Amino acid sequence: MTRAYNFSAGPAALPEEVLIQAREEMLEWGGARASVMEISHRGRDFVALAEESEADLRALMAIPSNYRVLFLQGGATQHFAQIPMNFARPDQVANYVVSGAWGEKAVREAKPYVQARISASSLDSGYTRIPPRDGWDLDADAAYVHYTPNETIHGVEFREIPEVGGMPLIADMSSDILSRPVDVSKFGLIYAGAQKNIGASGLVILIIREDLLERCPVNIARIFNYSEHAANHSLFNTPNTWGWYLASLVFKWLKAQGGVAALGERNRIKAERLYAAIDGSGFYTNPVSVEARSWMNVPFFLPRAELNPLFLEEADARNLIGLKGHKLLGGMRASIYNATSLAAVEALIDFMGDFARRHA
Numbered sequence: 001m002t003r004a005y006n007f008s009a010g011p012a013a014l015p016e017e018v019l020i021q022a023r024e025e026m027l028e029w030g031g032a033r034a035s036v037m038e039i040s041h042r043g044r045d046f047v048a049l050a051e052e053s054e055a056d057l058r059a060l061m062a063i064p065s066n067y068r069v070l071f072l073q074g075g076a077t078q079h080f081a082q083i084p085m086n087f088a089r090p091d092q093v094a095n096y097v098v099s100g101a102w103g104e105k106a107v108r109e110a111k112p113y114v115q116a117r118i119s120a121s122s123l124d125s126g127y128t129r130i131p132p133r134d135g136w137d138l139d140a141d142a143a144y145v146h147y148t149p150n151e152t153i154h155g156v157e158f159r160e161i162p163e164v165g166g167m168p169l170i171a172d173m174s175s176d177i178l179s180r181p182v183d184v185s186k187f188g189l190i191y192a193g194a195q196k197n198i199g200a201s202g203l204v205i206l207i208i209r210e211d212l213l214e215r216c217p218v219n220i221a222r223i224f225n226y227s228e229h230a231a232n233h234s235l236f237n238t239p240n241t242w243g244w245y246l247a248s249l250v251f252k253w254l255k256a257q258g259g260v261a262a263l264g265e266r267n268r269i270k271a272e273r274l275y276a277a278i279d280g281s282g283f284y285t286n287p288v289s290v291e292a293r294s295w296m297n298v299p300f301f302l303p304r305a306e307l308n309p310l311f312l313e314e315a316d317a318r319n320l321i322g323l324k325g326h327k328l329l330g331g332m333r334a335s336i337y338n339a340t341s342l343a344a345v346e347a348l349i350d351f352m353g354d355f356a357r358r359h360a
């Protein structure tokens, strides 16, 4: 067995217990006498999985009863467009707060469907901080406010949920959902692609405050209409049954770990140790302002870019994978989602210290 310590940004490491269970159930799932991929999504067995997984997610995130949970497809990228399609008219304004590359992409994809307006941005800092709340220029008549609580590429994360008055707050939580407790009642909509903290790619979870569904227009194709999906309990068409099954296993695993509060504590410790190792090294650097540093994605740089290939090669030889930084930033990035253990982080810190001593 040579499974490595995996720091990939997404698709990302999954809990080993989940993979083992999925392997065991690959040929015959429950009493189905077939794999979960080979049975009807409308049959009793799969519907029971769908219901139980939603109940588990509701318990994990303490989702209030006036929110609907959808298990859809298309990646977060499709929902960048589908959100304004459902919750705004093309002549309306929507506020976008941009603290990194994914927020920029959300604006770009929204533009055909809403007057997407950048109400705050930390571009001038190279996305190394959160735009200070007192400088946000929010249009109070806008359809909603959109932001990205954790920017996966720049490693910038909001500590607090911003106050935005009466407008629905929409959060792309693709890379920080389930990483710590959040007060769902503060949001109009939370959405997240699954391939970091939920499971495998090809599944997107949306948590929508019920009253917003009344905005969904009837003149869009039903496949894009969130109220249609809600009315059909995410079974309007064939869902990603395998992805949904994996998510259901991850939710059970999260509950067994003590839930999101316990994971949050573990994630805080993992991040603090890694940032302390970077800051204390006199070798590696992380440019993000301390109060905005992500607990999930930790970009870091070596003092000389020509050392990067050697760092990656030696890390690989030590069974540490997925460390190459995003092409926008270069350098390195360690993604340390829920399934990445403290032991993995410590193995990385150990290697980084050793590498720095030899190449300082």
Ligand code: PMP
Residues within 6 Å of the ligand: 010, 074, 075, 076, 077, 078, 102, 148, 150, 151, 152, 153, 172, 173, 174, 175, 193
């Ligand atoms: N938003 C964020 C914050 C992300 O990290 C990602 C993927 N890395 C996306 C959106 C896009 O997700 P997808 O590729 O599944 O569309």
